[in-house]
Amino acid sequence: MLTVPVVSIDVVQQPLRARMCGFASADKRLIDPPPILKLTGGDVGSTNLYILSVSIWSENLTKDVSVTEKYFNGASLKYIADNASSSSQSQYKVELTEGYDSGRVLWGGLAATCTRLKDLDGVVGSFFVFHDLSVRSSGVYRLKFELFVMNRTGAKMTPIASTCSDVFTVYTPKSFPGILETTALSRLFAKQGVSVRQRQTGENPGD
Numbered sequence: 001m002l003t004v005p006v007v008s009i010d011v012v013q014q015p016l017r018a019r020m021c022g023f024a025s026a027d028k029r030l031i032d033p034p035p036i037l038k039l040t041g042g043d044v045g046s047t048n049l050y051i052l053s054v055s056i057w058s059e060n061l062t063k064d065v066s067v068t069e070k071y072f073n074g075a076s077l078k079y080i081a082d083n084a085s086s087s088s089q090s091q092y093k094v095e096l097t098e099g100y101d102s103g104r105v106l107w108g109g110l111a112a113t114c115t116r117l118k119d120l121d122g123v124v125g126s127f128f129v130f131h132d133l134s135v136r137s138s139g140v141y142r143l144k145f146e147l148f149v150m151n152r153t154g155a156k157m158t159p160i161a162s163t164c165s166d167v168f169t170v171y172t173p174k175s176f177p178g179i180l181e182t183t184a185l186s187r188l189f190a191k192q193g194v195s196v197r198q199r200q201t202g203e204n205p206g207d
Contacts, residue, residue, distance in 0.1 A: 007040065009037050009052065009128075011164075013186070014168070016180065017170070017180070020135060020138045020173070021134040022136070028134045030133065032179050034130055034186060035145075036128070036189070037052060037128045042126075047116060047126045049150045050150075052114070052145055054106070056141050056142075056143055057144050061144070061164060065137075066104065105137050107135070108130075112129060118192065127189070129196065138172045140170075142166070142168070144163075144164050
C-alpha cells in the first residue's frame, strides 16, 4: 500500500498585480511578483517527485476561470499520429486543441517542479517558482495550487495538498500602475539559477 507523505505548501511570495496580456502568444505580461511556494515535510530525498499545478479562480473561490467559455466549448485534447516513430505500432502525441489553447485565461507554465534553494535566512528549503504566468483577462483573481506526487503505477494522481494565493488584480493596459521592483527573494533565487524576470535599472515600469 502506497504511503502518502504528510506535507504542506505555503505561499511565501504572493502575486500582487499584472497587466492583462493579449491572445497572441508573443504578448506575455507576467504576474508580478512571481508566485513562490515552499514545501514543508515529506521526503527531502524525493523532492524531484513533487509537482505543483496552478489554476486561476474567482476572487471568492467559487469558480475555476482558467478557461473562458466565450472562446471555448469543445474538446481540450487532440491526438496526432507521430510519423517519426520507428515502431511498427501507431504512435500518437497528445496536444492541446487550438480552441482550448486560445481559450486559456491563465497562460504560461501551469506546473512547477520542486527545487532545493537557500532562502533569505540562508536556510535550504524546497520551493516551487511560477516565473512565467500571464493572465488574458482583466479582473480580480486568486491562484489555486495543488500538489501531486508522481507514481509509476499508472494510477490517477490525486492532490496531496493544496492552498490558495491572496487576491491580486489584473489591469487593463490603460489602468496598469506599472511593474514592481524585483523582490529580494526573486533576486536571491535568480542568483541560484532560477529563471526569474528582474526589473532592470531604467526600465519603464509601465511595460
